[in-house]
Structure formats: C-alpha cells, structure tokens
Amino acid sequence: MAPETQNAIIRVRDISVQFGRTKVLDGLNLDVKRGEILGFVGPSGAGKSVLTRTIIGLVPKVSGRIEVFGVDLDAADAAQRRGVERRWGILFQQGALFSSLTVSQNIQFPVREYLNVSQRLLDEITVAKLGMVGLRPEVADRFPSELSGGMIKRVALARALALDPELVFLDEPTSGLDPIGAGDFDELVRTLQRTLGLTVFMVTHDLDSLYTACDRIAVLGNGKIIAAGSMADMQASQHPWLRAYFHGKRARAVMG
Amino acid sequence: MNGDPTLERIAQGNGLALCAAGPWIARFAPLLERIVADAEKLTGSRPNIFIDVSQVSKLDTLGAWLIERLRRSLTQGGVEAKIAGLSANYSSLVDEVRRVKAAPAVAAPSVTITGMLDQVGRNMVGFGTTIVGLIDMLGAVLAASGRVLIHPRGFRLTSTVHHLEQVCWRAVPIIALITFLIGCIISQQGIFHFRQFGADIFVVDMLGVLVLREIGVLLVAIMVAGRSGSAYTAELGSMKMREEIDALRTMGFDPIEVLILPRMLALIIALPILAFLGAMAALVGGGLVAWGYGGVDPEAFMLRLRDAISIDHFTVGMIKAPVMAAVIGIVACVEGLAVEGSAESLGQHTTSSVVQGIFFVIVMDGVFAIFFASIGM
Numbered sequence: 006m007a008p009e010t011q012n013a014i015i016r017v018r019d020i021s022v023q024f025g026r027t028k029v030l031d032g033l034n035l036d037v038k039r040g041e042i043l044g045f046v047g048p049s050g051a052g053k054s055v056l057t058r059t060i061i062g063l064v065p066k067v068s069g070r071i072e073v074f075g076v077d078l079d080a081a082d083a084a085q086r087r088g089v090e091r092r093w094g095i096l097f098q099q100g101a102l103f104s105s106l107t108v109s110q111n112i113q114f115p116v117r118e119y120l121n122v123s124q125r126l127l128d129e130i131t132v133a134k135l136g137m138v139g140l141r142p143e144v145a146d147r148f149p150s151e152l153s154g155g156m157i158k159r160v161a162l163a164r165a166l167a168l169d170p171e172l173v174f175l176d177e178p179t180s181g182l183d184p185i186g187a188g189d190f191d192e193l194v195r196t197l198q199r200t201l202g203l204t205v206f207m208v209t210h211d212l213d214s215l216y217t218a219c220d221r222i223a224v225l226g227n228g229k230i231i232a233a234g235s236m237a238d239m240q241a242s243q244h245p246w247l248r249a250y251f252h253g254k255r256a257r258a259v260m261g
Numbered sequence: 262m263n264g265d266p267t268l269e270r271i272a273q274g275n276g277l278a279l280c281a282a283g284p285w286i287a288r289f290a291p292l293l294e295r296i297v298a299d300a301e302k303l304t305g306s307r308p309n310i311f312i313d314v315s316q317v318s319k320l321d322t323l324g325a326w327l328i329e330r331l332r333r334s335l336t337q338g339g340v341e342a343k344i345a346g347l348s349a350n351y352s353s354l355v356d357e358v359r360r361v362k363a364a365p366a367v368a369a370p371s372v373t374i375t376g377m378l379d380q381v382g383r384n385m386v387g388f389g390t391t392i393v394g395l396i397d398m399l400g401a402v403l404a405a406s407g408r409v410l411i412h413p414r415g416f417r418l419t420s421t422v423h424h425l426e427q428v429c430w431r432a433v434p435i436i437a438l439i440t441f442l443i444g445c446i447i448s449q450q451g452i453f454h455f456r457q458f459g460a461d462i463f464v465v466d467m468l469g470v471l472v473l474r475e476i477g478v479l480l481v482a483i484m485v486a487g488r489s490g491s492a493y494t495a496e497l498g499s500m501k502m503r504e505e506i507d508a509l510r511t512m513g514f515d516p517i518e519v520l521i522l523p524r525m526l527a528l529i530i531a532l533p534i535l536a537f538l539g540a541m542a543a544l545v546g547g548g549l550v551a552w553g554y555g556g557v558d559p560e561a562f563m564l565r566l567r568d569a570i571s572i573d574h575f576t577v578g579m580i581k582a583p584v585m586a587a588v589i590g591i592v593a594c595v596e597g598l599a600v601e602g603s604a605e606s607l608g609q610h611t612t613s614s615v616v617q618g619i620f621f622v623i624v625m626d627g628v629f630a631i632f633f634a635s636i637g638m
Contacts, residue, residue, distance in 0.1 A: 104603035122291055126327075136357070150502075169286065201354070
C-alpha cells in the first residue's frame with residue numbers, strides 16, 4: 006500500500022464533455038490524493054455534478070483519460086470495473102435511495118451483493134452504519150418516502166459507506182441539512198477519513214464544510230479547474246469569482 | 262501482511278489471549294464471521310480473555326464491529342474480556358461501533374387462519390373503497406366541468422388539444438392496423454365455416470353486426486385503456502410522487518380542473534373517433550378477405566351490408582364509446598392520484614389502472630347489451 010499512498014487516487018487528464026453544442030468540461034485536469042478530503046466548488050451550472058458523474062462513468066466524455074485506483078476506466082474490462090466500483094461509494098444529490106426497499110434493505114443491498122455473510126451480521130452492520138450517520142435503529146424498517154430530507158441524506162451516506170469503501174463521492178451532502186446536522190456531517194466525514202483512511206471527493210457550497218472538513222479545495226469555472234489548493238490559497242487568490250466567493254458576506258460570517 | 266486475517270489463541274497463565282492479525286476488513290467478511298463465531302464459543306473456558314488487536318494491519322467498521330461483538334458475547338458469557346493493543350488511529354472507530362446497540366430480533370409474521378380471514382376482509386373493504394373512490398372522482402370531475410361551464414376562462418384548451426393529439430391522433434395508425442387485421446380474421450373464419458352450408462354471403466351480416474355493435478368499440482376501448490389509461494396513471498402518479506400536485510394546490514389551482522378535466526375530455530372525444538375509424542378499418546379488412554378468399558366481390562358486399570345493417574347497430578356502438586372513455590379516464594386518474602412514494606407503488610397502480618379499466622369496460626358493455634336488448638335496439 007505504501008507506494009500508492011502518495012499517488013493520486015483519482016487522476017483526470019484533459020477530459021472534455023459536451024451536451025449537444027454546449028461544452029461543459031473543456032480539457033480539465035484534476036488529481037485527488039489518497040486520504041484527502043477534496044472540496045469541489047464552482048458557480049451553479051458550471052458542471053460540478055457533470056464532472057462527478059463523468060468520473061463515475063454515468064456521463065460519456067468526448068476525450069480525455071480517467072484513472073481511479075490506478076485503473077484506466079476506459080481500458081478496464083468488466084471485472085476490473087466491478088473491482089473499482091466495489092471500492093467506491095457514492096452519495097447522490099437527491100439520495101437516490103431505492104424507493105421500494107426499506108432503509109435497512111437499502112443499506113444491505115450492496116453488502117448482500119458483494120459479501121456472503123449471515124443475515125444476523127447484515128442486520129448488525131445496518132445498525133452500526135445507521136448509528137454512524139446519526140440515525141436511530143428504529144428507522145431501519147421505514148421506506149424512503151417516510152423519511153425527511155435530512156434523513157434521506159444520512160441513509161444514502163450509510164448506503165454509500167456500507168461496503169467500507171476507500172473513496173466516496175459526495176454530491177452536496179450538507180444541502181438541506183440544518184446547521185447542526187451539517188456540522189455533525191462534516192465531523193463524521195472527518196472521523197471516517199481519519200479512521201478508515203477514506204478519500205473524499207465532495208461537491209459542496211457549504212462554506213462551513215469547506216472550512217472545517219476539507220483539506221484541499223478545487224474550483225471549477227469555464228470547464229476547467231481555475232484554482233486548487235488550501236483554504237489559505239483560496240482566500241489569497243485574486244480571481245474575481247474566488248474573491249466574491251471567499252470574501253462575500255456569507256464567507257465573512259463563517260470566517261469571522 | 263497480505264494473507265488472510267487470523268485470530269490466534271495463546272494461553273497466558275489462567276487467562277487467554279486472542280491475537281487478531283492481518284486485515285480485518287469487509288473483503289474477508291465471511292471468513293471473519295466464522296473465526297469470530299468459533300471464538301465466541303470460548304465463554305466459560307477461562308476467567309479472563311484478552312483480545313489483542315495490535316497485529317491487525319487494516320481495520321474497517323465491519324472488522325471493528327466483529328471484534329466488539331466478540332467482546333460483548335464473551336462478557337455476556339461471564340468472562341472478563343478486554344480489548345488491548347488498539348492503535349490511536351483505530352480507537353475512535355471502535356468507540357464508534359461500541360455505541361451500537363445489538364439489533365433487535367424481529368419475529369417473522371406467521372400464517373394463520375385468522376390472518377387469512379383478516380386479509381380477505383381487508384381486500385373486501387379495499388374493493389368497496391375503490392368503488393367509492395371512482396364515484397367520488399366522477400362527482401369531482403362533474404363538479405369541475407360545472408365550474409368550467411360557468412367560467413369558461415378556466416377551461417384549458419391547449420392542454421386538452423395536447424392530450425387529444427396524444428390519445429387520438431397518435432393512436433390512429435396502431436388502432437387502424439389492429440382492427441383491420443381483426444376484421445380480416447373474423448371474415449376468414451366466417452367464410453371458412455359458413456361455406457360448409459353454402460352460406461358464404463352471411464359472413465357480411467356477421468361482420469357488420471359484430472364490428473359496428475361490439476368488437477369495434479370494445480377492442481378500441483381495451484386498446485385505449487392499455488395505451489392511454491396507463492399513460493395517465495403514470496403521469497399523474499409521478500407528479501404525485503414529486504409533490505407537483507401539492508404544489509398546484511398551494512398555488513390555488515384545482516388539480517381536477519388543471520390536470521384531470523383536459524385528460525378526461527380528450528379521452529371522451531377521442532374514443533368515438535377511434536371506434537369509428539376502427540370499425541371502418543375492420544369492415545375494409547373483412548371486405549378484402551371476403552373478396553380475395555370468399556369470392557364476394559365489393560359490389561355484392563356493399564349491397565349485402567346495406568341490407569344486413571340498420572343505423573341502430575352503428576348508433577349503439579357510438580353511444581357506448583364516450584361512456585367507456587369516461588370509465589377508463591376515471592379509473593386511470595383515481596389510480597394515478599393513489600400512487601405513494603415508491604417506484605413499486607407507481608408500477609402497481611399503473612397495472613391496476615389497466616386491469617380495472619378493461620374490467621369496467623367489459624362490465625359496461627354487458628350492461629349496455631341488456632339495456633339495448635330491452636329497449637329493442
């Protein structure tokens with residue numbers, strides 16, 4: 006594992022994505038290092054979710070090369086791809102829970118698929134994961150339509166973490182949560198990163214999250230990464246959008 | 262390091278050390294579960310047991326939980342069990358799983374006579390509720406049409422025309438094709454059997470009465486229930502799932518007026534048109550087969566048709582069409598609004614919309630048959 010430690014867990018080289026005639030991503034390069042929490046920001050509609058979905062493989066790209074865990078996803082065969090998919094977890098913006106399965110079935114679904122373990126252990130893992138994301142075991146038998154927005158986010162995170170992945174993609178994890186819940190969420194992501202050595206790719210607009218949880222921040226604009234670095238780098242940047250973002254009224258309120 | 266996870270037993274005086282080593286991670290879950298289940302049987306053998314985890318190379322929540330579970334079951338068995346050698350990195354993970362309460366055991370529901378009777382009763386009540394729901398929707402639609410008649414500005418013409426295109430215009434090719442083929446088949450079968458008595462020409466009577474009175478409208482109604490009834494249910498159901506209908510209501514719009522009335526109206530206009538086109542296509546199909554296969558030339562066919570068919574047969578078919586359209590529309594809308602949060606529920610209600618729609622269409626057809634027979638049409 007040691008030689009991989011310093012390596013990039015995600016390596017995106019020169020990718021372009023186009024919808025019809027609109028270029029959304031235009032020759033974008035990005036590295037995500039093992040064990041870091043990368044916060045990904047940019048104006049609404051800049052293509053943050055598109056980049057996430059391109060890396061995961063849900064959006065076809067026009068050109069470029071994506072490597073995850075050192076595997077080139079275009080060249081990978083089905084077995085290699087499955088191997089990669091087993092090692093990542095994804096939290097979708099709307100949760101994307103399976104609406105006809107209960108909370109516990111949702112969490113157990115990937116585990117049941119990949120690991121041959123007893124129902125007792127499955128149930129125990131479910132309770133453990135629910136506890137980790139701050140939910141009581143009673144919600145396990147509820148259906149997604151009976152949950153609040155924040156609870157859906159938490160259950161979706163529990164499902165993303167079900168297989169103890171090495172890499173998680175979080176698409177706006179704290180939007181729709183109350184500030185206390187969002188704070189707990191950041192804390193949780195931090196704890197998981199420390200204990201499990203998790204790498205986190207987080208699309209967010211939450212300045213608190215960027216400030217407290219993220220090791221590094223990347224900014225998307227005009228289909229490219231316009232800046233990447235620590236919070237201090239971001240605040241020092243002279244780019245007009247970055248200045249507006251990190252020195253705006255809301256930012257000043259967060260940073261005091 | 263790279264091998265499988267292990268749990269070695271080492272005696273220490275009157276105690277026992279369980280040395281966990283290797284990667285205790287989810288990938289080895291089946292093996293880990295067996296190891297831990299074996300170790301759990303050690304309760305009572307020694308007064309105190311150390312669980313030494315210092316040799317564990319990798320740990321995740323699953324491994325941490327299994328170690329915690331081992332400690333718990335040993336403690337419950339009256340053994341003093343401790344976890345030792347925990348690195349600072351992993352201690353917060355173990356703390357995290359320590360807070361987990363054991364999963365409550367759920368009793369599986371058992372099948373009993375009472376349970377079955379209970380289910381039968383529930384189904385009966387459910388059937389009653391469905392009927393009440395249909396009548397309720399009929400009333401609501403009538404009330405909404407009344408309101409629209411008084412205030413014609415509330416009428417959604419664009420929406421109605423849009424739905425008319427969907428359920429009528431776009432349905433023409435498939436409906437014409439299918440009824441044409443059915444006409445061919447009826448005619449061929451009729452000629453084949455009537456020929457044995459030399460009564461070939463009577464196939465025209467059979468075709469005319471059957472197509473204009475029954476098959477034309479019934480077949481078209483069943484196809485419309487499958488094609489448009491299901492679409493209505495799915496549209497309204499997914500709008501309900503995404504709270505779009507609630508949004509309409511809060512903006513002061515009546516969902517019946519905005520969504521359901523245009524759909525119902527489109528269907529009520531479309532079905533007679535489609536039934537007429539369908540009947541014509543079936544007659545053409547039947548006529549062509551009678552000509553090619555039975556040797557009844559078009560002139561003879563038309564002459565015979567004029568004798569065999571009175572305007573009553575045609576009227577009966579056309580009167581039934583809008584009523585069947587209303588039944589299909591009401592069933593589809595009730596089912597659409599009954600959809601709950603899940604994709605499964607959407608599927609169930611769409612299925613039940615089509616099944617109920619076809620069922621009620623056939624029931625209505627039977628009721629009409631009795632009615633027209635008794636008034637002598």
